[in-house]
Amino acid sequence: MAKKPTTLPGKLFAALGSFWLAIALLVNLFLLTWLGTLEQVEKGIHAVQGEYFESWLVLAKAGPIKLLLPGGYVTMGLFVVNLFVGGLVRIRKTKATIGIIIAHVGIALMMAGGLVEHMYSSYGRVVLYEGDEADQFQEYAGWEVAIWNADAVGSIEEFLIPQSDFADLGGSASRTFQRAELPFDIILKRFMVNSELEEAVGVGIPSNPVVDGHFLVGKPKDKEEERNFAGVYATIVAEGGKKVEDSLLWGIARNPWVFEAGGKRWAMVLRNATHTMPFSLKLEKFIKDDHPGMAMARAYSSDVIRTDPDGTEHKLRIQMNEPLRKDGLIIYQASYGPADGKPGDPYTVLAVSRNPSDRIPWISVGVITLGLMWTFIARLLGFLAKQQRKAVGQAGKSGEKARGKSAA
Amino acid sequence: MAVTLPIKTQGAPLAFGAAARSARALVLSPSLLLLPLAVMGGLAGCSKPGDTVAITSTRLATRPSHTPREGLTLMERAYGKEAVARERMRSGGNRPGLPPSAAGQNPLLYDVPEGWEELPRAQFRDINLRLVRDPSAEMVLTFLANDGGGLVPNIDRWRGQVGLGPMTDADIAALTTRTVFGREATYVELLGSYQGMSGPRIDDGGLFGAIFSQGGGTLFVKMTGSREVLEAERESFHSFLDSLAVNMNMGAPAAQPAQGGAGARTSPLEWGAIAGWTEEASTSQFREVTFRRPTAEGGSIEMYVSTAMGNALDNITRWAGQIGQPPLDEAALAKLERVDMLGRSGYVYEATGALSGMGGGPGKPGQAILAALVESGGQIVTVKMTGPAAEVEAARSDFMTLVGSLRARQSPR
Incomplete structure (x- = not known):
């Protein structure tokens, strides 16, 4: 020691x-998971995830009592320190602890994978009707304002303003966004994380500016992140400070706001953060196999054509538990369209995950298994050797006794 | 300051290398302890942006995530042009929140699919499209002010054009639907040797069609051509069906002299939605709107708004006759309950009995009429509800809500 x-x-x-610190952290992690799971019923998974695990401190609700607990950042941060100091640095480094050290390395690897996932992963979905093709996916939560030349052909360069740059713009606060390639500035204001479009008739004084007879009304944030439709007001200011046009952007809008500036037509939209895939997917056929005599799906899958950047096409089937893995993306069969979906029923919903540390859990579990096997086998061999020595010792003592008797 | 930690190993020396041996003399700087804290700080480190921010993020896309379209109103941008048009039709052009569409000249709004061209309208061809690459392929919309003979006979007629026999009960039960004008339309795909009313026979051809009925009128949409064309243009046909909407700035398609009927048109009145009732845009010449609600017995009860020439006494007397009640005279008319209707004093007529239809015949007992009527410049506006007496009584407050919501349209379109 x-x-x-x-x-x-x-x-x-x-x-x-x-x-003891490790034990305390494990207990805290158990409490976070347990109380967070209970509170998820009321607040939804995204809110609880942020409150309990992506936080420094959390006022956790345990029935009528509220507990101030270290949040996920503090707990996992201290865990890393504890593991590093106790499990790798201070641990006795002998033959007997080799397996334990290997297991600790595996746990550290798993934690590192979690950190990479937290910082660099993105999740979303792509919805395809039969015959549709897409090479981008949208996140479930998180918004961005995208601006592009509406007349651009071929590759389109989109200029993006992430939600973190305008999420604080409630009330009368505003912020100006600039880009050298854009012949105008964009002023964003009155961001609402959830909103509804209302007609400005018979509602008294509208709570927000009226555009084309309508205005955005802020709504409480829904616990289901996918049900929140953000809204924000935007003003276009040309060079020289002359206002060109203003409008409102609503997250659910089907078409972008189109305006003219600098002799060109521009499009602007508020949308869920969108990512490009390094290949495209075209839905050839959606297959749904129902339980006999019922409209309930027993299994469903999507026959897709994946087209790589070099133009080569690959026919694939994506189905439950058999995702498509390609270029760091994992594409799962997630859902499918209702009977009234259109145009051209049916449609498939594919969940897309970009997680650079996707394989880390597999590797770390392998390392941990190796460490534990090393430890257990070493202990077993040690035990067997001890038993053998004991048996030899006893045999020796018996022989001496026998010899003693015969001598007597 | 550097701290040399008192690390000591016990037992046998490690067998796995220099890295482990060097750990015996591991020197840790206190800054190493700060590393996890720095990581944690990085996780939370997001300072508030300034008043002016440079856009630094870009993305190259091969296609826009949202399609830019010219000349859209805010509502059309939000919900899609076609959805707004469909909603206008569904609600009789009267749903709060839907702005008037831009002025247009066609009685129907629709998108001509790519690769198709539009030909002049002709008899029984209210929309007349032809495929550019194969002129034998056509897409035709026909509107009739009546049921055109009924759904099944018309589908059987289409089946006959491709050499198929009449539908069996199983065929009828298996009929599929598509959404047209926001409502269910019967949809068929029939393949065979196609012979239309005119033109050459197409041996390996067929017909895709949709039939949609409402308010007494019927809409027939079909695409004909070779099998190869039909398969290739299926999506075009569906997109054409999806794009169909009534142009609220014009009369209905059935207003064409060729058909001579009455169809959907812009009402001179506006009204509010009634909770629990389904609103049906009317294509009848006399009805402005119909509200319908299912009854507990599995039937339905309806109330509707209509306009006509005439006076109160004649019309209320006619209603009395329909329900088997004695005719009214001026004195009886003066004693009727009154209601504020379109800014005037209207009459309320309520009676129970055996109700007969417009054509007379034996009446259906246990029925009731609840009607309100107001006269204005030689015209009358009526709101009328008929149905089982108990149902009518139960729906009285909804009826009065509808009467109270009536307004003259502010900006006739």
């Missing part, structure tokens, strides 16, 4: 790597 530290940094170092 390591020598007991006497200095303050040494004591702190020892405390950070202690077994």
